[in-house]
Amino acid sequence: MKLGQATIKDIAKELNVSLSTVSRALKDYPGISSETKRKVKELAEKLNYRPNAIALSLRKSKSFTIGVIIPEVVHFFFSTVISGIEEVAFANGYNVILCQTNEKLQRELSSIEAMLDNQVDGLLVSYSKETEDFEHFTKLLKQNFPIVFFDRVPEIENTVNVTVNDFKGAYDATSHLINQGYKNIAHLAGPKNLTISRKRLDGYLAALQDHSIKQNPDWIIPCPIGTQEESFNFTKKLFENGKIKPDGIFASNDIAAAGAMMAVKSLGLKVPGDVGIVGFSDWQFSSMIDPPLSTVSQPGFQMGEKAISLLLEMINKKKDEIWSPKTVVLETELIIRKSSEKINKI
Amino acid sequence: MKLGQATIKDIAKELNVSLSTVSRALKDYPGISSETKRKVKELAEKLNYRPNAIALSLRKSKSFTIGVIIPEVVHFFFSTVISGIEEVAFANGYNVILCQTNEKLQRELSSIEAMLDNQVDGLLVSYSKETEDFEHFTKLLKQNFPIVFFDRVPEIENTVNVTVNDFKGAYDATSHLINQGYKNIAHLAGPKNLTISRKRLDGYLAALQDHSIKQNPDWIIPCPIGTQEESFNFTKKLFENGKIKPDGIFASNDIAAAGAMMAVKSLGLKVPGDVGIVGFSDWQFSSMIDPPLSTVSQPGFQMGEKAISLLLEMINKKKDEIWSPKTVVLETELIIRKSSEKINKI
DNA sequence: AACGTCACCGCAATCGATTGTGTTAATTTT
DNA sequence: AAAATTAACACAATCGATTGCGGTGACGTT
Known part of the structure; x- marks a missing residue:
C-alpha cells in the first residue's frame, strides 16, 4: 500500500469486470474473450501492476x-x-x-x-x-x-x-608436508564437536600412519575459538616448551595457519625451511601473506x-x-x- | 501447511469458540474471560501455535x-x-x-x-x-x-x-605518507562513477596541495576492475615506464594496495624504504601480509x-x-x- | 416489570490473489 | 420453436489473522 501499488481489484473496478476475470485474463486462462484479455493486460501494464507475493504465499502456502x-x-x-x-x-x-x-x-x-x-x-x-x-x-x-x-x-x-572431502583434504595436506621432508608435524585442530574438525584430524592421522610416522598427542592442539591470536599463542607455547620441536604444521584453517606462521617467524624460525605450514580453506589473504600459504581449497x-x-x-x-x-x-x-x-x- | 502448523482455526474448533475470541485471548485483549484466555493459551502452547507471519504481512501491509x-x-x-x-x-x-x-x-x-x-x-x-x-x-x-x-x-x-569520511581518510593517508618522507605519491583510484572514488581522489589531491606538492596526472591511475592483478600490472607499468618514479602509493582499497606491493617488490624495490604504501578499508588480510599494510579502516x-x-x-x-x-x-x-x-x- | 449496564463473545469484512462452481446470454442443434 | 450446447463472465470460498460492530445473556436499578 505504501507504494500505492495497483491490485487486481483496481483493474477490475476500472474495467467493470470481476476479480476472477482479471486474474484469469492475466494468466491467459480459457473462457475469457480475447477482447477482455487485451483490455486487462493493457491496463495492468499501464498501472504497472505486479502481483503481491505475500498474497500468493498465503494462498499457495509457499x-x-x-x-x-x-x-x-x-x-x-x-x-x-x-x-x-x-x-x-x-x-x-x-x-x-x-x-x-x-x-x-x-x-x-x-x-x-x-x-x-x-x-x-x-x-x-x-x-x-x-x-x-x-x-x-x-x-x-x-x-x-x-x-x-x-x-x-x-x-x-x-x-x-x-x-567437502575434509578427510582427503587433510590427508593430502599432511602427506604433502611429509613428502617435502617435514616429518614432525603438529596439527592445529578445530572445535571437537564439529564433524569437519574430526575428519580433518582423521586425515592428518591417517597420513602420518601411512607414512609410518608415530603420532604425538601433544602435537594435536585444539583451537576452539578460531582466532589468529589463539593459534599464535598456542604455537608459540608449543615451540617454546617442547623438547622435540615440530618442523611442520597442518592447521585446520587458514586463520590458524597464519597465526602459527607469525608465531614461528617471531621465534626466528624460517618458513619454509625450518617449518613447513599448510592451512585449510584458501582464504583470500592466503596467497598474499609472506610466504604465500599452501592450503587446501574448498569449493x-x-x-x-x-x-x-x-x-x-x-x-x-x-x-x-x-x-x-x-x-x-x-x-x-x-x-x-x-x-x-x-x-x-x- | 507443510509443517501441519496449528492455526487459530484449529484452536477455535477445538474449544468451540470463534476465531476472534482466540485471537483476542492470545493477545490479552479486554472482554475475554480469564478462564477462556487460560484455555486458549494452554491449547496454543500444546499445539505449538505460532502466528503465520505471511498472513500478518498481508493483513497489515507490512x-x-x-x-x-x-x-x-x-x-x-x-x-x-x-x-x-x-x-x-x-x-x-x-x-x-x-x-x-x-x-x-x-x-x-x-x-x-x-x-x-x-x-x-x-x-x-x-x-x-x-x-x-x-x-x-x-x-x-x-x-x-x-x-x-x-x-x-x-x-x-x-x-x-x-x-564514511572518504575525503578525510584519503587526506590522512596521503599526509601520513608525506610526513614519513614519501613525496612522490601515486594514487590507484577506484571506478570514476563512484562517489567514494572521487572523494578519496579529492582527499589525496588536497593533501598534496596542503603540503605544496604538485600533482602529477600520470600518477593518478584508475582501477575500474578492482582486482589485485589489475593494480599489479598498472603499478608495474608505472614504475617501469616513468622517468621520475613514485616513492609512495596511496591505493583506494587494500586489494589494489596489495597488488601494488607485490609489483613493487617484484621490481626489487623495498617496502617500506624505497616505496611507502597505504591502502583503504583494513581488510582482514592487511595485517598479515608482508610488510603489514598501513590502511584506513572503515567502520x-x-x-x-x-x-x-x-x-x-x-x-x-x-x-x-x-x-x-x-x-x-x-x-x-x-x-x-x-x-x-x-x-x-x- | 421494564430498562440499562456490562461482561463476554461471534459475525463478517479485510488484506490480494486463486479457483471451483454457478449463471447468464447467445448460439447451435434437432 | 423448444432444447441443448457453449462462450464469457460473476460469485464466493479460501489462505491465516485482525478488528469494528453487533448480539446475548446475567445482573442490578428504579
Missing part, C-alpha cells in the same frame, strides 16, 4: 523464500557459499533470508523459529560451534520439512548434506550452488514423495605455495 | 522484512556491513533478504523488482559500479518508499545516506547498524510524516603499520 543459517557472514568461506546460494536462488525466483548465529546455539534456535514463522519453504544450515544436540532439526525433519546441511553436517539420520561457491539445488529439488517434490538421505561430497584441491616448500630447497 | 542490495557478498567490507545490518534487524524482529548485484545494473534492477514484489518494508542499497542513472531509485523515493544508501551513495536529492559493522537504524526509523514513521534527507558520516581511522614506515628508518 513463500518462494529459503532461509540460510550460518555461523558468520564475515568469513571468507561462508560468504562464498552464500554467494553461490544467492545466485541459484535468484535464477530460480527464490528469495534468500539470512541469519547468522555468531556461533551461538540460542541464536540458532530463535533464527529457525523466526524463519518458520515467515513460512520459508526450506532451510540451508551450517550449525554453530555450540550445537551438540540436534533435536531442533530432527523435529523438523520428522515433519518432512526440507533442510539441507552444508559444510558442518550433523551426524543424524535421514539428512541431505553437502560437504565454497559450488557448495552453495549444490546445497540450494538439492533443497529446491526437495521443495518441489510432491508432498507424498519422500526424499532419500544423501551426502554430496565435493572434492578439495591442494594449493601448493611457498610455505611448504622442500627443506633442502632452502 | 512484512517486517527489509531488502539489502549490495555489489558482492564475498567482500570483506560489505560482509561486515551485512553483519551489522543482520544484528540490528534480528534484534528488532526484522528479516533480511539479501541480493547481490555482482556489480551489474541489470541485476540491480531485477533485484529491486523482486524485493518490491515481496513487499519489503524498506531497502538498504549500495549500488553497482555500472549504475550511473538513478531513475529506479528516485521513482521509489518519490512514492515515499524508505531507502537508505550506504557506502556508495548517489548524488541525488532527498536521500538518507550513511558513508563497516557500525555502518550497517547505522543504516538499518535509520531505515527502521523511516519505516516506523506515520505515513504522513516526511523524513528529512540526511547523510551520516562515520569517521575513518588511519591504521599505521610497517608498509609506510619512515624512509630514514630503513
Whole structure:
C-alpha cells in the first residue's frame, strides 16, 4: 500500500469486470474473450501492476523464500557459499533470508523459529560451534520439512548434506608436508564437536600412519575459538616448551595457519625451511601473506550452488514423495605455495 | 501447511469458540474471560501455535522484512556491513533478504523488482559500479518508499545516506605518507562513477596541495576492475615506464594496495624504504601480509547498524510524516603499520 | 416489570490473489 | 420453436489473522 501499488481489484473496478476475470485474463486462462484479455493486460501494464507475493504465499502456502543459517557472514568461506546460494536462488525466483548465529546455539534456535514463522519453504544450515544436540532439526525433519546441511553436517539420520572431502583434504595436506621432508608435524585442530574438525584430524592421522610416522598427542592442539591470536599463542607455547620441536604444521584453517606462521617467524624460525605450514580453506589473504600459504581449497561457491539445488529439488517434490538421505561430497584441491616448500630447497 | 502448523482455526474448533475470541485471548485483549484466555493459551502452547507471519504481512501491509542490495557478498567490507545490518534487524524482529548485484545494473534492477514484489518494508542499497542513472531509485523515493544508501551513495536529492569520511581518510593517508618522507605519491583510484572514488581522489589531491606538492596526472591511475592483478600490472607499468618514479602509493582499497606491493617488490624495490604504501578499508588480510599494510579502516559493522537504524526509523514513521534527507558520516581511522614506515628508518 | 449496564463473545469484512462452481446470454442443434 | 450446447463472465470460498460492530445473556436499578 505504501507504494500505492495497483491490485487486481483496481483493474477490475476500472474495467467493470470481476476479480476472477482479471486474474484469469492475466494468466491467459480459457473462457475469457480475447477482447477482455487485451483490455486487462493493457491496463495492468499501464498501472504497472505486479502481483503481491505475500498474497500468493498465503494462498499457495509457499513463500518462494529459503532461509540460510550460518555461523558468520564475515568469513571468507561462508560468504562464498552464500554467494553461490544467492545466485541459484535468484535464477530460480527464490528469495534468500539470512541469519547468522555468531556461533551461538540460542541464536540458532530463535533464527529457525523466526524463519518458520515467515513460512520459508526450506532451510540451508551450517550449525554453530555450540550445537551438540540436534533435536531442533530432527523435529523438523520428522515433519518432512526440507533442510539441507552444508559444510558442518550433523551426524543424524535421514539428512541431505553437502560437504567437502575434509578427510582427503587433510590427508593430502599432511602427506604433502611429509613428502617435502617435514616429518614432525603438529596439527592445529578445530572445535571437537564439529564433524569437519574430526575428519580433518582423521586425515592428518591417517597420513602420518601411512607414512609410518608415530603420532604425538601433544602435537594435536585444539583451537576452539578460531582466532589468529589463539593459534599464535598456542604455537608459540608449543615451540617454546617442547623438547622435540615440530618442523611442520597442518592447521585446520587458514586463520590458524597464519597465526602459527607469525608465531614461528617471531621465534626466528624460517618458513619454509625450518617449518613447513599448510592451512585449510584458501582464504583470500592466503596467497598474499609472506610466504604465500599452501592450503587446501574448498569449493565454497559450488557448495552453495549444490546445497540450494538439492533443497529446491526437495521443495518441489510432491508432498507424498519422500526424499532419500544423501551426502554430496565435493572434492578439495591442494594449493601448493611457498610455505611448504622442500627443506633442502632452502 | 507443510509443517501441519496449528492455526487459530484449529484452536477455535477445538474449544468451540470463534476465531476472534482466540485471537483476542492470545493477545490479552479486554472482554475475554480469564478462564477462556487460560484455555486458549494452554491449547496454543500444546499445539505449538505460532502466528503465520505471511498472513500478518498481508493483513497489515507490512512484512517486517527489509531488502539489502549490495555489489558482492564475498567482500570483506560489505560482509561486515551485512553483519551489522543482520544484528540490528534480528534484534528488532526484522528479516533480511539479501541480493547481490555482482556489480551489474541489470541485476540491480531485477533485484529491486523482486524485493518490491515481496513487499519489503524498506531497502538498504549500495549500488553497482555500472549504475550511473538513478531513475529506479528516485521513482521509489518519490512514492515515499524508505531507502537508505550506504557506502556508495548517489548524488541525488532527498536521500538518507550513511558513508564514511572518504575525503578525510584519503587526506590522512596521503599526509601520513608525506610526513614519513614519501613525496612522490601515486594514487590507484577506484571506478570514476563512484562517489567514494572521487572523494578519496579529492582527499589525496588536497593533501598534496596542503603540503605544496604538485600533482602529477600520470600518477593518478584508475582501477575500474578492482582486482589485485589489475593494480599489479598498472603499478608495474608505472614504475617501469616513468622517468621520475613514485616513492609512495596511496591505493583506494587494500586489494589494489596489495597488488601494488607485490609489483613493487617484484621490481626489487623495498617496502617500506624505497616505496611507502597505504591502502583503504583494513581488510582482514592487511595485517598479515608482508610488510603489514598501513590502511584506513572503515567502520563497516557500525555502518550497517547505522543504516538499518535509520531505515527502521523511516519505516516506523506515520505515513504522513516526511523524513528529512540526511547523510551520516562515520569517521575513518588511519591504521599505521610497517608498509609506510619512515624512509630514514630503513 | 421494564430498562440499562456490562461482561463476554461471534459475525463478517479485510488484506490480494486463486479457483471451483454457478449463471447468464447467445448460439447451435434437432 | 423448444432444447441443448457453449462462450464469457460473476460469485464466493479460501489462505491465516485482525478488528469494528453487533448480539446475548446475567445482573442490578428504579
